[in-house]
Amino acid sequence: MVTPIAMNHIAYQTTDLAATHAFWTEAVGAKLVGAVRQDRATTSSGEAMNPFLHVFYELKSGECIAFFDVAGEYEAKDDGLEWWAKHVALSVSSDEELEEMAQQLKNHGVQVRGTVDHDGVWHSIYCFDPSGVHLEITHQTRPLNEKDADEAQLLYDAWLADRAAGRV
Known part of the structure; x- marks a missing residue:
């Protein structure tokens, strides 16, 4: 059985790339290390996707957190699961x-609990x-x-x- 050696990245969508960038580079201290721009793309099932920029912020371990800034207007949708989990x-x-x-x-103006x-x-x-x-x-x-x-x-x-x- 093959087991992955590490997490490469985890990705989320952002609706405010500038604020996301400032948070991860300034407040957290991660480094912007990569980006992929797609103006014409399709999903793995062949559906057309909106243009996007996919940016990667690296932690000291080399693992990344990444964000998609997708063209278009979006509303956050609750998935019905516990937010804290x-x-x-x-x-x-x-x-x-x-x-x-x-x-x-x-x-950096972030509210911290704990x-x-x-x-x-x-x-x-x-x-x-x-x-x-x-x-x-x-x-x-x-x-x-x-x-x-x-x-x-x-x-x-x-x-x-x-x-x-x-x-x-």
Whole structure:
């Protein structure tokens, strides 16, 4: 079985490319490293697409977050899922860096929530980018290990059993 070695990028649509660019380059510190412009394109199923610019912002790891600025007018549509469950989590190296990132974001006018302690393993702050991307900045305090994997399997199995029995 082949397993991917890393995430290359995750992509979202933006309706304000200038604000998105400022957020990711200035408030977050990512670098604009690539762009693709398509004036005539089709989807993988052959449908015509509106012209777009696809921009890539690189993190220190080399992985990217990318945005499509698609020609035309768009309204945000709720997909009916929990807003807090959909988020992108980015790592920093320490709790001190987490505090620095919170201040850095605040210095750029970003409303920051947290710090939230998730089971002593992740310490996280939260905000939204101009495109509505729910962003978590987190410091993972220790590597996950086999004990964590075993506990995860037990929680997974119990959750599925509880769902099947109608207990949750």
